[in-house]
Each structure stands twice: as structure tokens, then as C-alpha cells.
Amino acid sequence: MATTRLTLAPILLIAAVLLSTETTAQPTAPAPGPAGPINLTQILxxxxxFTKFMHLLNITQVGAQVNIQLNSSSEGMTVFAPTDNAFQNLKPGTLNKLTADEQVKxxxxxxxxxxxxxxxxxxxxxxxxxxxxxxDNGVYGLNFTGEANQVNVSxxxxxxxxxxxLRQQRPLAVYVVDMVLLPGEMFGENKLSPIAPAPKSPSSGVSDDSNSTKKAPASPSDKSGSGERKAGLGFGIGLVVLCLKFLF
Incomplete structure (x- = not known):
């Protein structure tokens, strides 16, 4: 019995060494790497x-601006993304009538x-x-109303x-809207042009004194003076006629 134990001891020792070697040789799972920068275009x-919206984000450079600000600001951002159907439902020529600056706005x-x-x-x-x-908080702002899970934007x-x-996780939220958000400042009745009007050209010949060449109306004193001269002239003619009657 003692001999059997002595024989098994080296075998058990070797097995223990082999098991420990296999355990240490197993590679550990790699730790997850840092999340990459957020890209609005990839989300869309x-x-x-959102093909049309992505196109406008690209040509106006707003998409690049959002990506930069997202990765540098602690406030985060919220994007309201109109669908392609939303753009198709616009009146024909709505976007074409806008200047480059108005499209950016x-x-x-x-x-x-x-x-x-x-x-x-x-x-x-x-x-x-x-x-x-x-x-200016009051200009080009959005108004939100609703209850429960329904939110409306005006x-x-x-x-x-x-x-x-599409995404609701800090620092970025992206929500789908079924209409293009046309600001009242640009499209409403009280339209405010986002571009300052061009100054009037001096060569146009139009000035604030354009009416100065018009003849000024006669004052009451001028009218009374004119009436007195006419009365005096009539009296003189009558006196001459009377004298001629006596002579002849």
C-alpha cells in the first residue's frame, strides 16, 4: 500500500504542474476599448x-459642425431629422428659393x-x-407640447x-419628424429676412429729398396779396373808362 502511494505521488505532482501550466497559458479576454467618436451621418x-437631410447637412457643413461640437461640449445636442417624405411634401421650389445662408439657417x-x-x-x-x-433665445426657437409619450413641436x-x-443617449439625441421644421421667422406672415438688405446705391439718383423739386403750395398771405393786386388793377381800368366817357 505504501509502495502504491509512492508510485502515484510523482504522477499526481506531474498532473498538477500540467494543469497549472494550462491555466496560466490561457489568454485573458481583452478589455473593451474606448468608444469611438459619435458621427451623426452614420446614425442617419x-x-x-434621411438621404435629403444628410445631403443638406453635408453641403451646409452643419453635419461636420455637429460632430465636432458633440465631442467637445458637455451640454450635448439634440437633432430633429426630417424624413425624405417630409422634404417631398414641401411645395415645389421651397428649398431652391433659399439662398445659401438661408439653407444653413x-x-x-x-x-x-x-x-x-x-x-x-x-x-x-x-x-x-x-x-x-x-x-437670442426668442428668435428661431422651438416650442414643445404634449403629454404621456406624445411630444409635438411647433x-x-x-x-x-x-x-x-434614432438615438436617445447622452451626449446626442436624434428624433424623427414627419415635417421639415420651417421657422416662422423665414416663412410666416411676419417674415424676418435672415440677410440684411443691401445698402442703396448713391448712383441710383433716388434720395430722401426727391420731392423737394415739387412746387410748394402758396401760403394764405400769398393768396391774399394776389387778390389785392387783382382788385387794384380792376379799379384802375374802371377809372380810365369813366374818364374817357367824360372826354367824349
């Missing part, structure tokens, strides 16, 4: 119905410089600033529902 591409109007969840939009203080607002010119979220 996965949605599959329109696309900036679909981006808010702060992250909002759907719950945030239900309780947010209106109007909500957009990238088109600049420092521009003062159009109103539509905020649909499903």
Missing part, C-alpha cells in the same frame, strides 16, 4: 430614410445645442434655443409630432 444612414434650426430626452421635452421651458438662435409656422428616437 442606419435609419435609412434652416438646417441649424433642426439642431438644439443641448441634450433633451423625450421626458425633458415635455417639461422644457419654451421656446427652446436652436443652433440658428444665436444668443415652429410658429408648422407643427408636427416628434416620432421615434
Amino acid at each position: 444612414e442606419k435609419g435609412g430614410q 434652416l438646417i441649424l434650426y433642426h439642431v438644439s445645442p443641448k441634450y433633451y430626452s423625450l421626458d425633458d421635452l415635455l417639461s422644457v421651458s419654451n421656446p427652446v434655443r436652436t443652433q440658428a438662435s444665436g444668443r 415652429t410658429g409656422y408648422v407643427e408636427t409630432r416628434v416620432s421615434n428616437a
